[in-house]
Amino acid sequence: MSETHSAEPSHGQLTREDVLKVARLARLGLDESEVEEFTGQLGQVLGYVGILEEADTEGVEPLAGASERTDVLREDEPGESLTRDQALSGAPRHDDRFFLVPPVLDTSAE
Amino acid sequence: MTACREPASVLIERLSNGETTSLELTEACLAEITSHDGAVGAFLHVAGDSARQAAESIDRRRAAGEPLGRLAGLPVAVKDVLVTRDQPTTCGSRMLEGWTPPYDAHTVEKLRDADAVLIGKTNMDEFAMGSTTENSAFGPTRTPWQLDCVAGGSSGGSAAAVSAGFAPLAVGSDTGGSIRQPASFCGVVGLKPSYGRVSRYGLVAYASSLDQVGPFARDVAGAAMLLEVLAGHDRRDGTSVDQPVPPYGQQLEKPVDGLRIGICPDHFGDGLDPEVREAVERALDIYRGLGADVQEIELPHSRFAVACYYLVAPSEASSNLARYDGIHYGRRTDDHDGLVEMYSNSRGAAFGTEVKRRIMLGTYALSAGYYDAYYLKAQKVRRLIQQDYSQAFADVDVIASPVAPTPAVRLGQLTDDPLQMYLADAYTISANLAGLPGVSIPAGFSQDGRPIGLQLLANAFTEDRLLRAAAMHERETDWHLATPTFAGDAC
Amino acid sequence: MPSPTTIIGLEVHVQLQTRTKIFCGCANRFNPDEPNVQTCPVCLGLPGALPVMNRRALELSVRAGLALSGTIAGLTKWDRKQYYYPDLPKAYQISQYDLPFCQGGHLDVDVEQENGEIQSRHIRLIRVHLEEDAGKNLHDESGRGGDSRVDLNRAGTPLLEIVSEPDIRSAAEARRYLEEIRLLMVYLGVSDCNMQEGSLRCDANVNLEISNSANESIRTPIVEVKNLNSFRGVEAALVYEISRQQREFEQCGGIYADTAKQTRGWDADRGVTFAQRGKEEASDYRYFPDPDLLPVSFSDEWIEIQRAELCEPPADRRRRFVAELGLSEYDAGVLVDRGRETADYFEAVATACGDAKQAANWVTQDVLRELNEREETIESFPIDAQGLASLLGMITSGDLTTRSGREVFSSLMNNQGGDGSIVERIASIVEERGLSAVADSGALETVIDAVISRNEKAAEDFRGGKDAAIGKLIGEVMREVGGADPNAVRETLISRLRP
């Protein structure tokens, strides 16, 4: 894959900053005790999975799933859609027409 | 003995010859739930009224001589990971508390088509992540055999429901052992089908390439009967296989000629509880007594299975659970300052610790710089594990092993040590990585009365043979006939 | 100092013209007035729902890839691109990462240079891939920071992403490239490319290579200008951005502290690009293969079937109109760029009447003028190609004068001539108005002689060298013989008066 996928793993050396960075990527609010707990535990698990380095995978094709079928397609034929009420029924906030979210502030003029 | 504790096949017989009605059976199950589920914690939602209505309607149709489905009138409990349009679906998480989906899972449709009575939604580890059902946001499930011990997980509620006589049949899901391990802890039969045998449409995803829906029953015949209903092709799930469903129940009486059983010495090493070892060896002796050939096999990469699984599953999970963002469904916290915080705070507040741990692990494994070393490496090892099994199944029909290193553990025993908890999945995980069917069948008890299961794995899409091999053992033993005592202190 | 080189690469998104969305049976239809009515568990990303690939979306994609001369992969797969945004309900977009269905390819576009010369530019493509579109966020415009609204009707629309190499050298070239992609996609029936409805959208990566005072070649940082949704917008935004980068270069003397790629938006009202707030952190999309979607393999046979479905691309058609039909570059361009149906109409007329140049004149002038006035498309044009061809045939053969032909044409446009076929209606209009050209030259000469003898003075003036005097004579002859060809009348008069 791309060069972004090539750095060395840091088995068992997970830092607090790593944990915070990953939590930000995953949009996962952690409290202080969780940050501390995860830093240790995830480091431990990552240390353990380092065992995979002992497996000789030279020339082995990755297996993405247990099913190795291909070409499962559907015809371009209309199916059932939900009503708007059904679509919005689970939303924490809506105005009977749209889902509502806090303002998406991604732009600001120079 | 309560009616619900009879095997499903017996109950079907009684229903069809008029000895009992679906309403009677449903009421009996609801009564058992009322008496004991406070202590067991198998259900998150009991659909008493709709179950009674469905039962009455089936009784009426039966009386009118109308054609009925193959599970007609039988109460079935469904793990809360399958979406149901008339019952809430929470996946054991605060995140989905109060959500009623606008559609039915494929397997739920199949149950309705078979005229099963959907009696309620069962407890589970949050989003199916866990091996004890202690990760449910709504409290743990206990094994009805010893109420201070866990029911196993993640399908602990379904296993306990069948074991306790709350329902003769239940549906679970298995991503790394989540049907087989609780079946073992609760002393019932639990089967994970081959990947693709049962549609995942409407199964809330934990790890998409590993998840599979399967049956719980009191005996092998019940599991076969329920599997026949659940299995089959579904065009809405691209990974569901378009192959006919064999009549699993029909040939159960027929032993597998010259059954060849493989055992892997690695499965009997350190860390295996002596009582579990004893139960498995006893089972092997029974098979030998039936003329089976028990031979050692090699699974050279099985020692990598746990590591492989705990990269693949959390990676997929981190992606599958990203959708719980507090916008289109699920929980949103009011405590936020803008969109980004809304995401983080909602997810931080509504997910439990184990879910967060796996999301963190998976996000890390997929993130820039680590993909090759973790996710991609795990996928390569996954192929090696799969190849081990295809080679092994050239020589044997089934592979026998323990289901878990120990019988049911006490509540709280493993919750503080995730790695130890993960390592306990070593026997069951490979079947998911390789897409193989596996079954856990009752094979004994510990001295203090906790059930012990035997796991049999078979080659992909040979569930018929797997079930026949399981039935051979069941006919020689009566572990499956024992009933739980609801003993122990349920605090 | 040599003038800077502009380096532009475009990422063009084209919505495919399928009946249903890419992974579910919901309608693929632009429907902003009724938000959130074209959704289902799959495109809402509800827990438990699973995607299944639309066969038609694949067919259209592969046809587009072939028409762009790309290499179609034997095996292709889909990956999850993960980021949080309210219009993306699963918090990942199903897209293609390392195995797109089409790699390479190119598009040649004719671009008018500053000196007026037309230059053919060869724009190479990196890849074409198939992904799902997101829904739409509608921001609160009041400025009071109210909630944004989310409409998921568009979520899951099949979307082709065409990524060019940075081969584009000017804003005008970028616009032409985009216009040519649009035309090609519309010709192929792959997309309607309606820019108002957002079915063709474009992001541009642009920077400059400039020599500084020390004669070193410096590259300005790459800027991605997002969400360009009109041809004019693309050109204007790039013109602005190019001069902005040049200004910035001059101000900073070619020294850049931060050379990371920057994202800017285009404010069409103010005519400026503006910096978009930096993401929370550098994007890390955590691509991985979607375990719910199995890979797709394309056999050579299947690819050939798709190739057989391709029509002649617009560039080839322009070339053929010039080379084989003898049209001017200009007319060929007008006919082809107007769309496949117009070009088909023209070709049908040209073939049936046997005079391509005359057909081109009539279609580019008379027909297109009428269409523009009526704001209609060729499909609803009241004169079919056979009808127009027969009218032109009558003109070519001399049965009708050009002038009478125009009269018949406008009568047809005004629904005159009864209700038969166009050919029947032409006949009845000609008959009714006596427009038939006088084939009998003896009769015409008789009339001319009579007119000359009635207009002694005018005849004498013309004989004496006053050319303008002939007009009166022609007019009188024409009044008497309605269908006469004015040129023939003029020539006969001249031969009589100045033998």
Ligand SMILES: [Mg+2]
């Ligand atoms: Mg894209």
Ligand SMILES: [Zn+2]
């Ligand atoms: Zn849909």
